[in-house]
Amino acid sequence: MTLKVTKVVGGYSQIPVLKEVTFDIKNGELVGLIGLNGAGKSTTINHIIGLLxxxxxQIEINGVTLAKDHDAYKKQIAxxxxxxxxxxxxxxxxHLEMTMMAYDLEPNQAWEKAHRLLKMFRLDNKLDWFPDNFSKGMKQKVMIVCAFITDAPLFIIDEPFLGLDPIAVHDLLDLIEEQKHRGASVLMSTHVLDTAEKYCDRFVLLHDGQVKTEGSLPELRAALPDAGESLDDIYMSMTKAAQQ
Structure with missing residues (x-):
């Protein structure tokens, strides 16, 4: 079990946004965090990465909590x-050198990974560029390269497809598959439900700060037999029912 979130209540003030949120992510699993704007996705992520x-x-990554060992907890997250x-x-x-230092990466191995990723995302001739030289999509690619040079056991990816061109989206999904085969786990928040349906192993559906349902697509279909076949159908049915 890579990530375990247990009955988390939290938010940005004394009024909780999250209401006893509970879910987990197993080793080598891609879990889609699905919900409307304001459902609690970003708040959940901010609690997991330690900003809140x-x-x-309690939140544990491989049995380690932030309170127990701050550095060991943070180094497990990309x-x-x-x-x-x-x-x-x-x-x-x-930026790459700073990432290597932060994660205590062996420089030669890390640069070997970095050069492969830089070429993949067409950034290999831009090592001396500053952020002001990059478009939004290129900045997103820089963040992807910095994350995937690590050997983190848990990748947290928030709305990754915004600003990426179709080739970059395909390359990112390939990288996620590679990490899954390595045994790493991925939590991905996205509104692109057709892509989530195709690539995610399981889903956590949030509404109003609560986990309304979770599971694989067949499990969601079994739990909500009248909702429809696709993830979009299931989510829209659940959301409409919750708003009534």
Missing amino acids: TPFKG YIPETPILYQELTLQE
């Missing part, structure tokens, strides 16, 4: 945010 502290409940976060004063090469 739960009011109640995070790709929805909006790229880059340092304006650092070049692409310096």
Whole structure:
């Protein structure tokens, strides 16, 4: 079990956004975090990566909590945010070097991975570029390269397809499959339900800060037999029922 979220209550103020959220991600599994805007997806992610502290409940990565061992917990996560976060004063090469230092990566092995990924995302001739030189999609690719040079057991990817061209989307999905085969786990928040349906092993459907249902697509169909066959059908049916 890579990630275990147990009865987490939390948010940004004294009024909780998350209401006893519970789910897990097994080794080598891609789980889609699905929900409307305001459902609690970003809040859930911010609690997992340690930007927010739960009011109640517990979050473990391979048995380690943030309170138990801050550094060991953080080094198990590779995070790709929805909006790229880059340092304006650092070049692409310096971003990669900083990532290698943060994760204690062996430089030769890390650079071997980096050069492969840079070529894949057509950034191999831009090592001396600063963030101001990059488009939004290119900044997103920088974040992807920095994340995937690590050997983190847990990848958290928030709305990864925004701003990416179709080739980059395909390459990212291939990288996720590679990491799954290595045994790493992936939590992916996305509104692109047809892609999630095709690639995710299981789904966690959030509504109003609560897990309304979770499971594989066949399990969701069995739990909601009148909702429809596709993930989009199931989610829309569940959302409409919750709003009534």
